[in-house]
Amino acid sequence: MRDDKLHLSDEVLLLSADQELSPRREAEALAHLALCERCRARRDKLQLVASNFSYAHREELTAELGSAQGSRSDLQAQLALLSSGSKRSGWQYPLANLFAGTRWAYVAAVFLVAALGLGLLSQETLKRDSQKLLASSGAGPLLPEPRVTPGVTRPINVSQVCTPGPPDQMATIPMAVRQAVFHEYGMDGSRPREYEVDHLITPELGGTDDIQNLWPEPYATTEWNAHVKDELEDRLRELVCQGKLDLPTAQRDIATNWISAYQKYFHTDKPLTDTSRLRWAQERKSAAEVWIQYASLAPITHY
Amino acid sequence: MPVLVRDSTIELPYSCTTDAPVPEAVPGIAIEQEVMLLFDQMRNRLVRYVLSLGVYAHDGEDIIQEVFLSLFRHLQLGRSRENLRGWVFQVAHNLALKYRNGKRRQRARINPDSSLVENHLEPATNPEEQLADVQRQRRLLAIVRALPEQDQWCLYLRAEGLRYREIARALGISLGAVSNSLARSIARLERAGGR
Numbered sequence: 001m002r003d004d005k006l007h008l009s010d011e012v013l014l015l016s017a018d019q020e021l022s023p024r025r026e027a028e029a030l031a032h033l034a035l036c037e038r039c040r041a042r043r044d045k046l047q048l049v050a051s052n053f054s055y056a057h058r059e060e061l062t063a064e065l066g067s068a069q070g071s072r073s074d075l076q077a078q079l080a081l082l083s084s085g086s087k088r089s090g091w092q093y094p095l096a097n098l099f100a101g102t103r104w105a106y107v108a109a110v111f112l113v114a115a116l117g118l119g120l121l122s123q124e125t126l127k128r129d130s131q132k133l134l135a136s137s138g139a140g141p142l143l144p145e146p147r148v149t150p151g152v153t154r155p156i157n158v159s160q161v162c163t164p165g166p167p168d169q170m171a172t173i174p175m176a177v178r179q180a181v182f183h184e185y186g187m188d189g190s191r192p193r194e195y196e197v198d199h200l201i202t203p204e205l206g207g208t209d210d211i212q213n214l215w216p217e218p219y220a221t222t223e224w225n226a227h228v229k230d231e232l233e234d235r236l237r238e239l240v241c242q243g244k245l246d247l248p249t250a251q252r253d254i255a256t257n258w259i260s261a262y263q264k265y266f267h268t269d270k271p272l273t274d275t276s277r278l279r280w281a282q283e284r285k286s287a288a289e290v291w292i293q294y295a296s297l298a299p300i301t302h303y
Numbered sequence: 304m305p306v307l308v309r310d311s312t313i314e315l316p317y318s319c320t321t322d323a324p325v326p327e328a329v330p331g332i333a334i335e336q337e338v339m340l341l342f343d344q345m346r347n348r349l350v351r352y353v354l355s356l357g358v359y360a361h362d363g364e365d366i367i368q369e370v371f372l373s374l375f376r377h378l379q380l381g382r383s384r385e386n387l388r389g390w391v392f393q394v395a396h397n398l399a400l401k402y403r404n405g406k407r408r409q410r411a412r413i414n415p416d417s418s419l420v421e422n423h424l425e426p427a428t429n430p431e432e433q434l435a436d437v438q439r440q441r442r443l444l445a446i447v448r449a450l451p452e453q454d455q456w457c458l459y460l461r462a463e464g465l466r467y468r469e470i471a472r473a474l475g476i477s478l479g480a481v482s483n484s485l486a487r488s489i490a491r492l493e494r495a496g497g498r
Contacts, residue, residue: 011486020467020482049493050485053447054462056440061351064360068346071364075342075371079335082375188361 008032013043014050069148070184143257144215148184149200151255152213156206162241173197173209181214196226200258201251202233205240224259228271232262239265334378342371345391348463352392353399355459366398389472392460396473446495450488457484 008016008029015021016029033040178197182188198217201207217226236254239245253261263269346367353363373394378384447455453474460470470481 009486010490011482014486014489015467015482018461018467045493046486046489049443050461050489052439053443053458053489053492056443057355057447057459057462058351059440060444061354062347064354065347065350066360066364068343071346071367072339072342075368076335076339078368078372079338079375082372082379083333083335 007036008039010046013039014046017043017047066183070186074186143259144200149215150212151200152208152210153201153206153251154208158240158247161205161237161247173214177211180211182216185216187216198226198229201255204233204237205247205250205254223271228262229258232258232265235265334375337378338371338375341374349395352459352463353395356399357403358399362402366395366402369398370395386469386472388465389469392465392469392473443492446492454484454488457481458488461485
């Protein structure tokens, strides 16, 4: 049992260790500690226990911390919206005064302000919002978020690209990585079956399984879906192997905006339908024999 | 006896990094930028704290979003910046309790597969010492979970680097109550052999 009259209390020792005492009381405590070995030992013990607990607490919970990136992007987008909202709100009153007197005029002014306010939103904010909207509606993002999925490649040459590889790279992406990708896009509650966790730069063109090269791409809920992108990947590989396109350009084009790349390399504004795909293939028949099989057409067509 | 304290350098206490008082409004910096800076500085600590209150990890992220949106509104309205970190933790604390009451969970207590065993064993120490370290950590955490809630909260907030006045603000109690609670709890841990 410690003698409280002769020694500092645990509370004072801890306050001193945590530098929470006032300067005067700290000086008094330090003067006592300089002379009292027992209090120094007690302070060290308390400090050690407190540090051990803090360490154990952080270690246990740090393992549960997810990436801050998705949360950060969400917050940034919401703050941008709130900021633009607050800028708009200052306009409401002068405009309302212009139409002073009638309730309808005020309503009209508010609508006008809202329309003007929308115009003030930057392209980037609108893009982010539409991505979020798509994600929240279950449709998933049409395009990957460049900051989250910039695309990652491994060193590869053309002969490696043109050597057939394993047919189903998607199956090799571990579930934990797939979940991490959904998390990065704020789509934790989404149904994985509706999406392909797709490589932005396909492995056939040198893309890696790095999370920065993966994003959740919807299969069927949008016009520009995972199946359409698969066609682009095949087309780019074909062009590279025919020597009509260099590999870095193919990688860059698909990573920058795969929809634009599709439009560029298929010469179309919209994804090709089965029929148009067939016509397109017919037009290219001089290049080589083309074998195409479509479920909706004749089983095999030889041109 | 092996000492558990290691310089894990997860994060330094606030007092070492961004000592109080918390920033005055910086002319030329938009409030949203300021909020994002505080998010970067405080997010991990806040998430850990709300998890320690028994909130699910997924809800934890939602709570943090709400906290920083509230902070944005708070600053936008020109309200007090005094003890802002304490204010932020107070909002997080209140929201976490609200969530927790809705979806109370028993957070997985440390199990044999937990990170303490798998990720943090030091190759330099022998297996017996490693095992003893892990058991000591488990015992410490178990003792803390048996303390009254307010004592637990004080310990968790201190572990996240908050100063006593910030803890007092977060929990809505006096400085004396914080000091008393911490001294009592740490002495109890010491008596229980938490070294």
